[in-house]
Amino acid sequence: MAGKYLVFTCLFLAFLLSFTWYHLKDRDWGRYTAFPCQTENTGSNSIISHERLKDSPLHRMLYEKPDLLKLPRTDVMIATPWQAPIVWDGTYNLDILNELFHLRGARIGLSVFVIRKYKVFINDFLQSAEEFFMAGHKVHYYVFTDDVSGIPNITLKEGRNMEVVKISGYKRWQDITMRRMQLIRDYISQKLINEVDYLVCLDADLKFMDHIGVEILGDVFGVIHPGFFGESRTAFTHERRNYSAGYIPEDEGDFYYTGCFFGGTVEEVYKLTNFCHNAMMEDKAKNIEALWHDESYLNKYFLYHKPTKLLSPEYAWNDYYGSPVVVKRKRLVHVPKDYNAVRD
Template identity: 55%
Template sequence: MNLRGGSKYYLLHLGVLLFIVLVVVFFGYGLLSPRSQEMGEPEAVTSMFVEELNVQEVVTLSRMAYSQPKVLTPSRKDVLVLTPWLAPIIWEGTFNIDILNEQFKLRNTRIGLTVFAIKKYVLFLKLFLETAEQHFMVGHKVIYYVFTDRPADVPQVPLAAGRRLVVLTVRNYTRWQDVSMHRMEMISLFSERRFLHEVDYLVCADVDMKFSDHVGVEILSALFGTLHPGFYGSSREAFTYERRPKSQAYIPRDEGDFYYMGAFFGGSVVEVHHLTKACHEAMVEDQANGIEAVWHDESHLNKYLLYHKPTKVLSPEYMWDQQLLGWPSIMKKLRYVAVPKNHQEIRNK
């Protein structure tokens, strides 16, 4: 009788002890995040958290005075400012650049601008860089990534503090279409190998253009595309999408949101890598099937952005040809504009 009773107490105590051990092990393990487990020592985790807190403590917000936004007063009544998937469409009058500059500076944002100056297109580089210094991401850290087959011809342009130029030597191609399409391959490769370690956002632009007004952090988002100046008021049936089902860029006539310009797009480095890699792989598959999309890399860009919706859309203010289209009143600013040129002369040399 006494022996059985003692056995019961022994088993009860053993059970309680095991329960306590399991609780300690479970919660002790749970307190270590996957990141801290990789680091190995809990002391390293504590040090990391303290360091992050210290960084937050030194950040100070300056007082800003600006007009209060009015819920019942839209910023623009003459244009669409929000897509059906809730991405903002950026027009003059829809943002306060002072607020945005403050927020992006708090994050110490670094921006990369890629541009291809192949063959005689290197002639446009000086004006491109000079006007970028005047209007592009002024006051922020910028790296100009110039892809060229003529590194010796890259001009020396004075750069503001916190901005630098990197020349990346690449081969040229006989056809301008191949130069255009291989942009996606090069941006994809360098995004993975280099850009991910150097910048937070990538803006991918054509070189035969100039900045004529402010282009700043209002454009930055995970993924952005720019409305084509020739189609921003057109129906989807009129868009010059690739309409042949054999192509990887094919879009049926009853699909499509906007027609995006291949000359100005971007986003976070990760998202730009996804986009350019997907477009390059689609073009390789098209080539294997003996087809080339009607507007080359731009056709594939439009297919990608149809099914991977951009988180911001830039209005035609950010891509305009004044020589062809004039200056309609709906455009309050012309920010990034085409430079007059003889396409045939430039493309074939």
């Protein structure tokens, strides 16, 4: 009897091994044991080989050893309570980050909406972006506009390109700024998901004044509003009506985020814009709008879906707020303008 059980057990194990081998023999097990990246030529998943690591400048990059007993900045908060880094000047090594993102072959998209009179800003926006935005990396500009002829044909650096997308104009500036959430969401699912890995979303009335690079990139990031970074919760201009989808109680809120600059991986930006659009539609059905439109819904999203990286006010400065000592570099600034004129 024992012999029969032994034979049966052996046959069963042989069958199990054969079955497992048949179904798993074509699996790419290498992708589970090595770091996946985007190849620079195809954008498809590949494995970083030992030879490629040796060819990377990181292999013999010499830099000062990090000191666990010395903080890079002591005058500002550099991490949130949920351990997301807050990016200030002096808190990162851009040379290291550049090589890490080059190794991954990161493809970066930038979306900007140029509707009606805001076309007066787009030339300076693009020219300054070419000088200061993601230097040395692949960048794809997506310019959404109601006037294709109003978009300048500027000379782009190698590895950078621009696509102008025709969209409808709107009578109210509030509709323009809120509709972009739906348009970004839809364009991601239709096109961007196959073209870029990260998407940075910016307003057109901004100008790059200093370098902004891959230090900003992460799963999903927001920018701390320059007018509120030293204020209490009660000073935040959140939507306070509890029947709005953008409602945030006065005793909640981590930071106040500006609506002019946000981004992350295309998958996470899709989730963010989808939430904001649906919240707007929920309020529209009630015939209401949140106090600061898309910015209010963005703040609601970040309250309950914490950003994985925060950018300091250096990244969306407005000279109206002066020059506080902690803001050592004004990287992206709001262009002075007559709001009544450009929004008319």
